Amino acid sequence: MITGQTGIFALGDAAHGFFEFALRDGAAAEALVKAVADLRPPRTTVGGVNVVVGFRPELWRIVAPHDAPAGVHGFDEPLRGAGGYSMPTTQADLWIWYAAAAYDIVFDLGSATVDALAPHATLVREATGWSYKHTRDLTGFEDGTENPTLYEAPQIVLIEDDAPGAGGSVLLFQQWRHLSKDWNALPDERQEQVIGRTKPDSVEFEGDAMPADSHVARTKVHVNGDELPIFRRNVPYGTVSEHGTLFIGFSADQRRLQRMLEQMAGADGGPRDALTRYTTPLTGAYYFIPSVEALRAFTTPDDGDHEVQVPVAEPPR
Numbered sequence: 001m002i003t004g005q006t007g008i009f010a011l012g013d014a015a016h017g018f019f020e021f022a023l024r025d026g027a028a029a030e031a032l033v034k035a036v037a038d039l040r041p042p043r044t045t046v047g048g049v050n051v052v053v054g055f056r057p058e059l060w061r062i063v064a065p066h067d068a069p070a071g072v073h074g075f076d077e078p079l080r081g082a083g084g085y086s087m088p089t090t091q092a093d094l095w096i097w098y099a100a101a102a103y104d105i106v107f108d109l110g111s112a113t114v115d116a117l118a119p120h121a122t123l124v125r126e127a128t129g130w131s132y133k134h135t136r137d138l139t140g141f142e143d144g145t146e147n148p149t150l151y152e153a154p155q156i157v158l159i160e161d162d163a164p165g166a167g168g169s170v171l172l173f174q175q176w177r178h179l180s181k182d183w184n185a186l187p188d189e190r191q192e193q194v195i196g197r198t199k200p201d202s203v204e205f206e207g208d209a210m211p212a213d214s215h216v217a218r219t220k221v222h223v224n225g226d227e228l229p230i231f232r233r234n235v236p237y238g239t240v241s242e243h244g245t246l247f248i249g250f251s252a253d254q255r256r257l258q259r260m261l262e263q264m265a266g267a268d269g270g271p272r273d274a275l276t277r278y279t280t281p282l283t284g285a286y287y288f289i290p291s292v293e294a295l296r297a298f299t300t301p302d303d304g305d306h307e308v309q310v311p312v313a314e315p316p317r
Contacts, residue, residue, distance in 0.1 A: 002161050002292075002293055003293060004154060004289075004291055005290075005292060008250055011150070013099035013101060014102070014131045015103035017107070019096045021123055022094075027121065031120055033059075036298075037297075051096065051098050053289070054289040054290075056093045056285075057286060057288045074091040078284075081266040082271075082272045086265075087174075090285055097248075125283065127246055129246050143232070146229065168288055170286060171250055171289050172247065172249040172286055173287065175237065176245045179280065215275040230256060232250075
């Protein structure tokens with residue numbers, strides 16, 4: 001079995017750093033991929049570091065044409081929906097996600113990575129994520145309640161072994177700024193109608209009680225009566241004055257991610273997601289997350305020159 005990047009499934013980290021890079025003018029796509037493959041976080045598990053890397057699908061197709069899933073593409077243009085609503089595109093060439101128990105580890109890794117990749121790529125965007133009340137986002141509601149279990153997730157996230165891009169995944173990454181003043185002015189009952197679940201215990205509404213424009217109704221993707229799940233790793237970001245949610249959605253099938261966005265925007269002919277009236281999308285990008293084996297094919301001999309050095313204190317013995 002081909003191995004997916006394990007950081008996709010590594011739940012529980014409290015600190016997150018997301019780094020998006022653009023290929024430098026004149027730089028070679030293959031050289032960038034090799035430089036990324038040669039990044040090596042601490043070799044022991046003491047630091048508790050998880051990393052996931054992804055590439056603009058078109059860039060990956062250039063360097064690994066036989067390991068690229070057909071039809072997967074970048075967030076090429078803004079997604080336009082009902083009443084002039086739009087989701088922006090901010091597609092970059094490389095996405096790196098570090099997650100750890102504490103932000104100092106993420107900071108040091110991110111800094112070392114920016115320096116290591118400087119000959120090939122420029123950092124164009126950076127976001128810091130953190131946990132809020134364990135499982136809730138900044139609306140006060142639980143996030144990811146519809147996620148599959150970790151036993152089921154690999155079948156949903158990873159491309160099957162006999163297909164191009166086997167062991168890889170498609171990522172949708174978006175930054176959503178919350179309009180917290182407007183949201184907090186709503187009574188809890190109205191917030192629950194917007195989300196489609198109860199706030200204290202996250203019980204989903206059923207039947208006619210579920211508003212057609214609720215967030216739950218508009219983010220569920222169905223084909224021929226079957227729900228097509230997505231594996232979400234969303235985290236909050238920001239400061240007291242400006243904050244929101246980083247959407248991190250993985251799937252073996254890009255079409256369900258795109259269809260979810262179209263439903264949210266009302267581009268499918270249905271109602272626009274009510275939550276989009278209280279959150280604003282600032283970014284939008286798709287990345288292909290190659291398998292461990294696919295990345296390993298680009299590594300150079302291990303002479304230590306490319307290792308990302310992060311000081312990690314040894315535990316007392």
